[in-house]
Amino acid sequence: MPTSRRPRVSLLVTDLDNTLWDWFAIWHASFSTLLDVLINLSGIDGTVLEHEIRKIHQERGTSEYSHLLQEIPSLADAHPGADLAEIYGEAISASRSAREQAMVLYPGVLEALREIRSRGTQIIGYTESQAFYTTYRVKKLELDGVMDVLYSPPDHDFPKGVNASQLRTRPDSEYELQVTQHRSTPPGEVKPSARVLETIIRDASRQCTEVAYVGDSLMKDVAMAQTVGVADVHAKYGVVVGRDAYALLQRVSHWPESDVRNEEALRTKSAITPSIVLERGFYELPDVFDFTSP
Ligand SMILES: [Mg+2]
Missing domain, CATH: 3.40.50.1000 (HAD superfamily/HAD-like)
Structure with missing residues (x-):
C-alpha cells in the first residue's frame, strides 16, 4: 500500500x-512440569489435583498463582503441618526453569x-x-x-x-x-x-x-x-x-x-x-x- x-x-x-x-507456551511449560512432578512425588491422582487447583485459581483470579502449591488441600492433608514448599521444592524449581526457558x-x-x-x-x-x-x-x-x-x-x-x-x-x-x-x-x-x-x-x-x-x-x-x-x-x-x-x-x-x-x-x-x-x-x-x- x-x-x-x-x-x-x-x-x-x-x-x-x-x-x-x-504466554500459553510459558504457562504450559511451567504448569505441566509442576503438575507432573507433583503427581510423581505425591502419588495423588492428577484429576484430583487439577480440580483443587482450578478452585484456587478462581479464588485468586489468576492461573499463575505463585503460592499455588502451598494451598493445595490434598497435599496439605498428606503432610499435616509440614512446609509443602520444602517437601515439593523439586517441583517448584523444575517448573521455574521450564518457565524461564520458554520465556x-x-x-x-x-x-x-x-x-x-x-x-x-x-x-x-x-x-x-x-x-x-x-x-x-x-x-x-x-x-x-x-x-x-x-x-x-x-x-x-x-x-x-x-x-x-x-x-x-x-x-x-x-x-x-x-x-x-x-x-x-x-x-x-x-x-x-x-x-x-x-x-x-x-x-x-x-x-x-x-x-x-x-x-x-x-x-x-x-x-x-x-x-x-x-x-x-x-x-x-x-x-x-x-x-x-x-x-x-x-x-x-x-x-x-x-x-x-x-x-x-x-x-x-x-x-x-x-x-x-x-x-x-x-x-x-x-x-x-x-x-x-x-
Ligand atoms: Mg492476549
Whole structure:
C-alpha cells in the first residue's frame, strides 16, 4: 500500500500475552512440569489435583498463582503441618526453569516496536495478567522503556504474611520497571469492557482515529477495539485455542466456565471479523499503518 493510503496512527496500544510473547507456551511449560512432578512425588491422582487447583485459581483470579502449591488441600492433608514448599521444592524449581526457558518474544517483536517508536508513535501495553509476572517479563524481555506505559491489574492478594518481595527469587530491581510507567487497572475491569481502553486513550490525550489496538483474542481484544472505535488488529499468529495442550489450561484456569465455552464457540463460528489481520507475526505491523508522532 502506498504510504499516503495507510491510516495515520500516533498511539499503538498492544496486548502482551500471545501478542508479544507466547504466554500459553510459558504457562504450559511451567504448569505441566509442576503438575507432573507433583503427581510423581505425591502419588495423588492428577484429576484430583487439577480440580483443587482450578478452585484456587478462581479464588485468586489468576492461573499463575505463585503460592499455588502451598494451598493445595490434598497435599496439605498428606503432610499435616509440614512446609509443602520444602517437601515439593523439586517441583517448584523444575517448573521455574521450564518457565524461564520458554520465556522469549515472538520473532521480530523487539525490532518492530523499536521501529514504530522511532517514528514518534507512543506505545502502551494493556494486559489482564497481574503485575507480578507481567513486569518481570517486560523487564526480562527487554521491553522496559520500549513501551511508554503499561496497564495491568494489581497483584492478587498474597497469603497472609507474604508479600511480593518474598516471592521473588532475585533482587527487587530485577522485577520493577525503570523506564516504562506502570499503571494499575481498576479491579474487576476485564476485556472486552471498553472502559480501560477508553481511559488509556483519554490519558494519552488522543482521539480514537489516531489509535490502533493489537491483540490475539477475537472475543476480548478485537471486540473491545471495535467497540471503542479504534483500528483493530488481530494477532492471529498468537491464537492458541484449539491446540491440544490448551485443554489443560481450560481445566485448571481461573476463567469462569462460560468464558471457556464462549471461546470454544467463537473458534468454530467466527462472530467477530477483525479489520486487519497479522497472519505470521507482530513484525508485519510496522507496514500496516503510517506510524507517526502526534
Ligand atoms: Mg492476549
